[in-house]
Amino acid sequence: MIAETTKKAxxxxxxxxxxxxxxxxxxPETEEADKAPKKEAGPRPNGVIERDYAVHGYHxxxxxxxxxxxxxxxxxxxxxxxxxxxTGVDWIKEGEFEVIYDFSRYDFEVCxxxxxxxxxxxNPQVPTITGIYAGANWHERETHDFFGIKFxxxxxxIPLLLPEDADFHPLRKDFKP
Amino acid sequence: MSKPIExxxxxxxxxxxGPQHPATHGVLRVKMRMDGEYIVEAETVIxxxxxxxxxxxELKTYPQFLMNLSRMxxxxxxxxxxxxxxxVEKAAGIEVPERAEYIRVIMVELNRIASHLxxxxxxxxxxxxxxxxxxxxxxxxYILDMMESVTGSRLTxxxxxxxxLYNDIDDEFIAAARRFIPRMRKSMAKYEKLVTGNVIFRxxxxxxxxxxxxxxxxxxxxxxxxxxxxxxxxxRKNEPYSVYPEFNFDIPVFHECDSLARYNVRMAEIExxxxxxxxxxxxxxxxxxxxxxxxxxxxxxxxxxxQAVETARGSFGVRLVSDGGKTPYRLKLRSPTYSNMHxxxxxxxxxxxxxxxAFMGSLDLVIPEIDR
Numbered sequence: 100m101i102a103e104t105t106k107k108a109x110x111x112x113x114x115x116x117x118x119x120x121x122x123x124x125x126x127p128e129t130e131e132a133d134k135a136p137k138k139e140a141g142p143r144p145n146g147v148i149e150r151d152y153a154v155h156g157y158h159x160x161x162x163x164x165x166x167x168x169x170x171x172x173x174x175x176x177x178x179x180x181x182x183x184x185x186t187g188v189d190w191i192k193e194g195e196f197e198v199i200y201d202f203s204r205y206d207f208e209v210c211x212x213x214x215x216x217x218x219x220x221x222n223p224q225v226p227t228i229t230g231i232y233a234g235a236n237w238h239e240r241e242t243h244d245f246f247g248i249k250f251x252x253x254x255x256x257i258p259l260l261l262p263e264d265a266d267f268h269p270l271r272k273d274f275k276p
Numbered sequence: 277m278s279k280p281i282e283x284x285x286x287x288x289x290x291x292x293x294g295p296q297h298p299a300t301h302g303v304l305r306v307k308m309r310m311d312g313e314y315i316v317e318a319e320t321v322i323x324x325x326x327x328x329x330x331x332x333x334e335l336k337t338y339p340q341f342l343m344n345l346s347r348m349x350x351x352x353x354x355x356x357x358x359x360x361x362x363x364v365e366k367a368a369g370i371e372v373p374e375r376a377e378y379i380r381v382i383m384v385e386l387n388r389i390a391s392h393l394x395x396x397x398x399x400x401x402x403x404x405x406x407x408x409x410x411x412x413x414x415x416x417x418y419i420l421d422m423m424e425s426v427t428g429s430r431l432t433x434x435x436x437x438x439x440x441l442y443n444d445i446d447d448e449f450i451a452a453a454r455r456f457i458p459r460m461r462k463s464m465a466k467y468e469k470l471v472t473g474n475v476i477f478r479x480x481x482x483x484x485x486x487x488x489x490x491x492x493x494x495x496x497x498x499x500x501x502x503x504x505x506x507x508x509x510x511x512r513k514n515e516p517y518s519v520y521p522e523f524n525f526d527i528p529v530f531h532e533c534d535s536l537a538r539y540n541v542r543m544a545e546i547e548x549x550x551x552x553x554x555x556x557x558x559x560x561x562x563x564x565x566x567x568x569x570x571x572x573x574x575x576x577x578x579x580x581x582x583q584a585v586e587t588a589r590g591s592f593g594v595r596l597v598s599d600g601g602k603t604p605y606r607l608k609l610r611s612p613t614y615s616n617m618h619x620x621x622x623x624x625x626x627x628x629x630x631x632x633x634a635f636m637g638s639l640d641l642v643i644p645e646i647d648r
Contacts, residue, residue, distance in 0.1 A: 155582065
């Protein structure tokens with residue numbers, strides 16, 4: 100139920116091409132089929148995909164453009180999800196960082212939502228969501244520590260886990276310890 | 277002669293709690309701006325024992341990383357190992373024999389009891405009562421001895437393998453576990469009399485640090501912090517994993533939203549864990565503890581996977597991004613206390629410093645798990 104409502108609300112962010120995006124995951128259920136289109140299709144287009152929970156451990160997977168992020172998180176917030184975590188992935192071959200936001204629910208309608216967005220590696224800037232989820236504060240600072248992704252509008256973007264004078268970002272793939 | 281110091285009525289000063297302070301249970305620092313005894317503003321500073329487990333995860337192969345998980349949380353290590361192996365097994369499609377999964381649950385629940393016992397002792401000690409810690413450690417020692425006989429270590433276990441376990445449990449362990457259950461129930465009655473019913477203790481905690489449901493949601497709190505605020509959330513029930521659906525147990529929820537509610541939740545959880553262990557020992561199936569064809573080299577399919585488990589401290593999540601190689605492309609460890617501690621800054625504003633320290637105790641902090 101809640102998965103449907105959230106999916107519809109998130110899909111509204113993608114006015115035209117959303118229908119086209121949906122066809123990719125519609126048929127594949129097995130693992131092989133699931134990863135096959137990923138490899139061939141190259142960069143994944145923005146849109147909402149319903150994932151097989153038994154395989155991936157989450158239900159909805161929404162890739163959004165950076166300027167849609169706040170809207171997407173607002174939708175999740177309105178549907179009473181709690182914030183699980185924020186993290187990044189360094190896709191160095193594609194020259195991009197991926198920022199991943201995990202959300203889940205407190206009630207018994209299990210629904211895990213993943214919102215992801217991609218930013219260029221040479222100028223990684225994402226708007227902060229601390230205005231919506233106060234608990235995003237530390238998660239964003241941690242992601243800034245590890246990847247050097249700047250969260251615009253963050254109230255206190257100083258090193259959290261790394262030393263206060265750290266100028267390196269250890270989870271970047273080109274980081275040499 | 278120097279003049280005596282005079283504070284202006286509106287003057288505030290900064291107090292550093294930690295990084296070396298008994299009440300923080302580790303190297304945690306809270307910068308508090310005080311107005312007399314009241315906190316005007318607090319900022320938690322973490323990262324003193326940050327070890328970058330996530331980078332180690334990328335550099336090591338999957339089996340090499342197994343032992344790192346128990347170094348995250350030294351009090352409830354089994355739960356963290358469980359989350360990690362479940363995530364990798366899901367990603368690599370490894371089947372786990374039923375007996376192994378039962379033994380895992382027994383171990384995780386015993387470890388949860390041990391962790392709650394230690395928290396109970398330390399928390400009451402924070403409030404000024406020393407002897408409950410000694411009783412709690414005595415009971416905990418019994419569990420640690422039992423687990424040492426099977427796993428070979430007392431705190432930092434490396435017991436789970438992908439697909440099963442390192443060692444089977446023997447009759448001696450089962451007998452010890454059966455002896456432990458009534459012993460623990462007796463102890464619980466003792467704690468009830470000694471601490472829970474104590475008027476001074478109750479007055480100290482009732483109404484201390486009100487945490488609304490909304491604050492819990494915005495910060496992603498879990499474990500007793502959420503359940504003490506009337507949120508019926510436990511990953512074991514909400515998102516059943518492993519063999520938990522086979523057991524009959526309740527999730528204790530208290531609606532008072534104060535520190536006493538968080539205390540009550542954990543104490544009630546010990547009884548529920550005992551029930552799970554009891555049932556698991558009764559139902560324990562025979563069979564192998566490792567699958568016949570356990571892969572030597574773990575290579576999960578490319579893609580990303582998430583697995584959440586309920587540890588002693590809350591909802592622990594592993595996000596694994598794999599590119600099909602021998603090492604993870606990215607391994608994110610979502611630690612529950614990180615979120616639970618985060619709401620401290622906002623909540624303790626306006627509280628008296630001693631109340632804030634009682635609140636900090638009720639969050640059940642393990643610092644290496646926050647810092648990772």
